[in-house]
Amino acid sequence: EAGVAQSPRYKIIEKRQSVAFWCNPISGHATLYWYQQILGQGPKLLIQFQNNGVVDDSQLPKDRFSAERLKGVDSTLKIQPAKLEDSAVYLCASSLDGVGGYEQYFGPGTRLTVT
Amino acid sequence: AQSVTQPDIHITVSEGASLELRCNYSYGATPYLFWYVQSPGQGLQLLLKYFSGDTLVQGIKGFEAEFKRSQSSFNLRKPSVHWSDAAEYFCAVASSGGYNKLIFGAGTRLAVHP
Numbered sequence: 001e002a003g004v005a006q007s008p009r010y011k012i013i014e015k016r017q018s019v020a021f022w023c024n025p026i027s028g029h030a031t032l033y034w035y036q037q038i039l040g041q042g043p044k045l046l047i048q049f050q051n052n053g054v055v056d057d058s059q060l061p062k063d064r065f066s067a068e069r070l071k072g073v074d075s076t077l078k079i080q081p082a083k084l085e086d087s088a089v090y091l092c093a094s095s096l097d098g099v100g101g102y103e104q105y106f107g108p109g110t111r112l113t114v115t
Numbered sequence: 116a117q118s119v120t121q122p123d124i125h126i127t128v129s130e131g132a133s134l135e136l137r138c139n140y141s142y143g144a145t146p147y148l149f150w151y152v153q154s155p156g157q158g159l160q161l162l163l164k165y166f167s168g169d170t171l172v173q174g175i176k177g178f179e180a181e182f183k184r185s186q187s188s189f190n191l192r193k194p195s196v197h198w199s200d201a202a203e204y205f206c207a208v209a210s211s212g213g214y215n216k217l218i219f220g221a222g223t224r225l226a227v228h229p
Contacts, residue, residue, distance in 0.1 A: 004158070031215065042119070042205050042219030043159070055214050091158060095215060102215055106151075106158035 002026065004107035006092050012113045018080035021110045025073070025094030032069055033104060034077050035091040043091055049075065082114045117142045119206050121220035128196050129228045136191040136223050138206035147209040148189040149217065150180055154202045162204075165189065176200070201227045 005024040013019050025032050030051050035043035046065065048056040051072040060067070064083070069075040079086055089109040095102040118141045128134055140146060147166050151159040163174025170182040180191045189206060203224045207217040 040221065042207070042221050043217075044219070045216055048214060048216065050214075056216055093158075097215075103161055103164070104215065104217065106160070108156065108158045 004092055004094055004105055006090075006107040006110055008110055009108065010111045010113075012115065013082055015084055015114050016081040018078065019082055019112060020076050020078045021090050021092075021112075023075045023077070023092030023107060025075070025092070026105055028096070029094035029105075030072070030097055031095045031102070032075050033093040033095075034067060034075070035093065037089040037091055037109070039088070046077070079112075082112075084114050087112055087114045117146075117208055117218045119208050119218055119220035121204075121206055121223050123223045124221070125224050125226070127226040127228060130198050131195050134191075134193045134196045134200070134225070136204050136206075136225070138189045138191065138220060139187050140189065140206070140208045141187065142208055148180075148182060149207040149209070150174065150178070150189075150191050151205045151207060151219075152176075152202050153205065153222075159205065162191070196225075196227055198227045198229060201225055 007022050032049045034046045036046050037043040046060045047067045049069040067077045089111050091109045092107045093104040095104045120139045122137050149164045150162040152162050153159045162178050163172050163180055165172050165182045173179050178193050182189050203222045205222045206220045209217050
């Protein structure tokens with residue numbers, strides 16, 4: 001079974017530029033998550049999709065971050081414009097369902113450096 | 116609000132020694148508890164999870180964890196550490212009654228001396 005795929009693996013941009021990350025979840029997984037992991041901290045949930053719909057985006061900085069999941073499969077996360085404090089690893093995860101208890105499977109992450 | 120505390124930022128053990136990583140959580144109801152491991156440049160891998168029932172849970176790679184409600188703890192243990200266990204370990208809690216949002220601790224980085 002193929003795991004969660006993410007691209008790119010690394011990205012370096014200057015502040016105020018824009019960037020986009022892509023995630024392909026495990027086939028058949030209805031729920032997709034984007035986490036932000038700042039160096040020295042645990043991952044923090046940015047947004048959770050159940051199929052096409054958003055069920056939790058309470059910690060997404062909506063003035064600069066946006067995410068979409070078209071057709072309930074792939075997802076993209078965009079930052080525009082980027083700030084220095086956005087430097088982090090962005091992890092995508094998926095699970096069969098979004099109700100508590102289902103195992104989340106994580107991709108390798110995208111390491112973003114904003115200079 | 117839910118929270119997870121991992122008191123130890125770094126731990127160093129000798130290969131073959133026993134290991135215990137501490138995790139304390141704050142949650143009003145019965146939580147779902149998890150331990151994940153993250154190797155450099157890789158995503159998180161689930162080691163084990165506790166939902167209900169037996170408070171001692173077995174996981175992959177020889178790890179186990181014990182849920183102690185009275186202490187709000189879910190400590191991870193391994194009787195004999197291998198050099199390949201060097202990694203970062205994260206404890207997490209999820210709501211048992213709602214969406215599957217994970218709250219992570221800050222992690223414990225484990226170094227293993229030969």
